[in-house]
Amino acid sequence: MALGDASRLAEDTLRERLVGARWILGAAALGLGGAAWADAIEPGTAFVIGALIAGAAVLPARRRPVAAALARFAGEPKAPPRADERLPALVRALPEAALLLDARGTVVAANAAAVGLLASVRVGDPVSFAVRVPEVLEAIRAATADGVARRIEFAERVPIDRLLRADIVPIRPGLLRDGAPTEAVLLGFIDLTPQRRVEQMRVDFIANASHELRTPLASLSGFIETLQGPARNDANARERFLKIMGEQARRMSRLIDDLLSLSRIELNAHLRPETEVDLVSVISHVRDALGPIGRERDVEVAFDHPPAPVNVRGDRDELIRVFENLVENALKYGGAGGRVEVGIVREGPDVVVSVRDYGPGIAPEHVPRLTERFYRVDTAHSREQGGTGLGLAIVKHIVARHRGKLGIESVPGEGSTFSVRLSAASAAGQKQMTDQ
Structure with missing residues (x-):
């Protein structure tokens, strides 16, 4: 003015x-x-x-x-709000779950994250109504008494299994003067469940990878010692052992290739492919490549698709890898029905590719875990077929990189259907591909 x-x-x-x-x-x-x-x-x-x-x-x-x-x-400034008014507002603005308690343990303020984490928390109620963990309640009482901050990790089983960390920080009036009585307590919560799950997955991955590599290495070492010793001059044993050694070497090579592929896919997971790819051409290529396996097992691979190209945005090599894994699994594990059906249909703005077999099917308890690394329904049968336990994990990550969805349906005794849903390319792009 x-x-x-x-x-x-x-x-x-x-x-x-x-x-x-x-x-x-x-x-x-x-x-x-x-x-x-x-x-x-x-x-x-x-x-x-x-x-x-x-x-x-x-x-x-x-x-x-x-x-x-x-x-x-x-420009005379307004009087600042009192400290006891600022502190609840600050707690409500924190991004992590936090409660403000008075010296008696009554909830003075709770932010939205705390309400989401502790559904029963209410302002004005004792904190024991919302947190029923004796270690945390005892730590709150001790922090209120001596003014020393504490940190407690505890597990919850209800409503879900999770691991939490509670940080208890006593607050004194003024500038945290030593010897001053505790005026309030800040109680913060951190959900450690995702972090621990990642750590557990890493440990399991290393253990499984080591196990998968150790088995063929042990076989190779044993056959080499045999050929160098008792079977040094046995031609028949040498031929038999060399054949097994070759299979074990190829198994290790496939495992290493799958691990490297999975690493590359995860590295580029945030980059969505933008090249237009014709799925009819991709699956025709996969069908021709896997034809010898189908003929060897006496399994017919039927392919039903529209007459025109069906284009999506993606990486051609990765999409070939997806459908090779799905069709090869259907031939190896579901080929008992003598027929594998691959189909492409348009559903609104999406394209759905399905791979159906008429084999023994998969029990319901196994379906949610099929895309885990190294998970197998039948470990011995999978290894006999040359599987590494990483095929469906690779499929899941490639589909996720293409912003698609992987579906699995199976009925024991009736077979299984694996479907991949991808966004179709624009009509203009499809016309351009057709003209080319």
């Missing part, structure tokens, strides 16, 4: 006061002989007399607007 604006505001306010005073005097003059007396009086005198008559009726009613206007012009 400029100085001239402040002056005009003060003048207008003073003029308003004078008019009000004259009206008060006019009302008083009615009892002294009429309104003419009030009109004849000088404005300055009217203001003084009106103030004496009205007292606080004029000036306090508007709370001294001239002083307020000058204060606004000078």
Whole structure:
């Protein structure tokens, strides 16, 4: 506000006061002989007399607007909120779950994350109503008594199995003066469940990978020692052992290739492919490549697709890897039905590719875990077929990179259906591919 604006505001306010005073005097003059007396009086005198008559009726009613206007012009700051008002607001703004407790353990404030984590928490209730962990409650009492912060890790089984960490920080008045009594307690929660699950997955992965590599290595080492010793001059044993050694070497090679492929896919998981790929061409290539396996097992691979190209945005090599794994699994594990059906259908803006077999099917308890690394329904049978336990994990990560969805349906005794849903490319892009 400029100085001239402040002056005009003060003048207008003073003029308003004078008019009000004259009206008060006019009302008083009615009892002294009429309104003419009030009109004849000088404005300055009217203001003084009106103030004496009205007292606080004029000036306090508007709370001294001239002083307020000058204060606004000078930029006078408002009084800051008290500390006991700021602290609950700060707790409610924290991104992690947090509760503010008074010295008695009553919940004073709770943020949205804490309400989501502890559904039973209510402001005004004792904290024991929401947190029923004796170690945490004892730590709160101890922190309130001695003013020392504490950290507790605890597990919950209800409503879900999870691991949490509680940070208990006592708050003293002022600048945390030593010896001052505890005024409040800040109770924060961190969900450690995702972190521990990642750690467990890493440990399991290393253990499984080591086991998968150790078995063929042990076989190779044993056959080499045999060939160097008792079977040194046995031609028949040498031929038999060399064949097994070759199979074990190829098994290790496939495992290492799958591990490297999985690593590359995870490295680029945030980058969605943008090249247009014709799925009819991709699956035709897969069908031709796996034809010898189908003929060897006497399994027919049927392919039902639209006459025109069906384009999606993706990486051709990765999509070939997806459908090779799915069709090869159907041939190896579901080929007992003598037929594998591959189909492409359009569903609105999406394209759905399904691979169905008529084999023994998969029990329901195994279906949710099929895409885990090294998970096998039948470990011995999988190894006999040359599987590494990583095929469906690779499929899942490639489909996720393409922003698609992998579906698995299976009925024991009736076979299994694996489906991949991808977003179709634009109509303009499909026309361009057709013209080419």
